[in-house]
Amino acid sequence: MTDWFAEQLLQWYDQHGRKDLPWHRDPSAYRIWVSEIMLQQTQVTTVIPYFERFMERFPTVEALAAASTDEVMGYWSGLGYYARARNLHKAAITVVEEHGGAFPASKDLIQALPGIGRSTAAAIVAQAHGQRAAILDGNAKRVLARYHAVEGWPGRTAVANELWEHAEAHTPDERIQAYTQAIMDLGAMVCTRRRPGCAACPVREGCLAYGRNNPEAYPGSKPKKEKPEKSVWMLVIEDGEGRILLEQRPPSGIWGGLMSFPEADPALQPEELPEHCETALGLETSEPETQEPFRHTFSHYHLWIRPVRLTAISTRALQDDRSRSWLHRESALEAGLPAPIRRLLG
DNA sequence: TAGCCGTGGGA
DNA sequence: TTCCCAAGGCT
Numbered sequence: 001m002t003d004w005f006a007e008q009l010l011q012w013y014d015q016h017g018r019k020d021l022p023w024h025r026d027p028s029a030y031r032i033w034v035s036e037i038m039l040q041q042t043q044v045t046t047v048i049p050y051f052e053r054f055m056e057r058f059p060t061v062e063a064l065a066a067a068s069t070d071e072v073m074g075y076w077s078g079l080g081y082y083a084r085a086r087n088l089h090k091a092a093i094t095v096v097e098e099h100g101g102a103f104p105a106s107k108d109l110i111q112a113l114p115g116i117g118r119s120t121a122a123a124i125v126a127q128a129h130g131q132r133a134a135i136l137d138g139n140a141k142r143v144l145a146r147y148h149a150v151e152g153w154p155g156r157t158a159v160a161n162e163l164w165e166h167a168e169a170h171t172p173d174e175r176i177q178a179y180t181q182a183i184m185d186l187g188a189m190v191c192t193r194r195r196p197g198c199a200a201c202p203v204r205e206g207c208l209a210y211g212r213n214n215p216e217a218y219p220g221s222k223p224k225k226e227k228p229e230k231s232v233w234m235l236v237i238e239d240g241e242g243r244i245l246l247e248q249r250p251p252s253g254i255w256g257g258l259m260s261f262p263e264a265d266p267a268l269q270p271e272e273l274p275e276h277c278e279t280a281l282g283l284e285t286s287e288p289e290t291q292e293p294f295r296h297t298f299s300h301y302h303l304w305i306r307p308v309r310l311t312a313i314s315t316r317a318l319q320d321d322r323s324r325s326w327l328h329r330e331s332a333l334e335a336g337l338p339a340p341i342r343r344l345l346g
Numbered sequence: 347t348a349g350c351c352g353t354g355g356g357a
Numbered sequence: 358t359t360c361c362c363a364a365g366g367c368t
Contacts, residue, residue: 039364046354047364080352083367117366137364157347184364193362194357221361254351297359299351339353350368356361 002172005147005203010175012202013182016189022051027177029103029128030061036120037084044188050079062101064092073258073336082258082336087115107133126180134167135180136160139187144170145219146191149208153220191215227297231304233264233273236344237285239312243326244345245281246335254298255338262324266306273308281324285310296340307344 002010018024021044023035034054038047054075058064064072069089076085091113095103104110111121122133136144141154144166152159172179190197196215198204209215237245246259264276270288277283291307327335329345337345 036364041351041363041365042353043355043363078353080354081365083351084365087366115366119365123364135364138362139364155348188364224360256351297353299353299362300349348368351366353363355363357359 002174003170005170005206006172006179008202009182009186010172010178013178013185017178017182017185018189019181022048022055027128029105029124031055032124032128033103033116034058034088036123037088037115038079040084040120041081042079046079050075061092061095061103064089065096069257070336074334077258077336078339078342080339082256084115085336086257087113090114091116103128105129107131123180126176130176132171132173132176134164134171135183136164136167137184137187139184139191140167141187141219142193143183143187143191146196146209146215147203147207149212149218151218151220153222155222159220228301229304230301231266231293231306233266233268234261234305234307234341234344235264235273235277235310236261236307237277237281237283237310237312239326243328244332245283245312246325246327246332248323257336258338259325259332259335260338260341261344264308266304270308273310277310277312284313286313294340305340305344 021035023031035047035051038051038054057075058067058072067089069086072085072089073082076082079085094113095101099109104113105125107121107125110116110124111118116124119136122135123137125131126133126135141163144150144163145154148162148166150159150162150166154160154163186201190201194216198207198210198215201207201210204210207215209218235245239245245262247262249255249258249260251257262281264273264280268276270290273288274285277285287310289309291309293304293306296303296305332345333342
């Protein structure tokens, strides 16, 4: 069954929808999967170059499963939300070991893989296999919240449930790939967060928010909270051969498992930093050269990054520690690095 | 359930 | 400059 809403979206999609995105070319389950993970909370224009590089290096799920996590992280470096890459790699190994390399075709099996939730699983089976499944990404949430004038912030379970019901009800039995792309394209191209292009909208006749003349009021916005300010010394330590000291961060928390500069307590005075290097890193260093701090904003707090340059005089007591390594700039840039650290490396 | 997890673009 | 938030999922 195809209701009026879906019919209108499909007709609009045929004329205006996006059909030439990189993952539309050979839309295998593997390629759709990788694209959907990259696109979580990330805009299309940001994803495209990452997707192309990733697919060139890991063209199949077997290639991805066979790679090291470190190399996968290197290809993800700069995209953010690094748990996505870890889960992607873990899931690839599961697909190879438990499903014989064939990406599972059932939505439930797909959703059981790490990093794949209800909406992503639906997007994969709909786009790769043409199975009827409702998605509810940020675009669909905005379109449906406006069309049905659903009040409240979609982060609340009751609001999300209501949107899911609308999503299920509108999803047609036929042309699932087109409809899935259509509702996302409408949200991204017409039913935008600000200044929506209602004049070009194929469903404005039925849209309750349009009828109320306040589409921008939907969906309800997230309750705002104060972001705390944190601060840290970032120790940029270079030895006599132009190598930089990097260490692996703890597996959980911000930039979990990525390589980064050693950090020091911001309560320390700059002149105390060489002693800190001696005790914490077993390093004899020259005088510290502090650089201009800059503020890096995360989802939940601001971090003042205070870079300090030091030159290592001796590099003893480091060979045994697998979590720390001296790397030249070029090889460091191939590792999985957080964006600001990559920037500091220059 | 609410907090956590990145980055870059738009206004 | 500052704030919001984008093809969400996990704990």
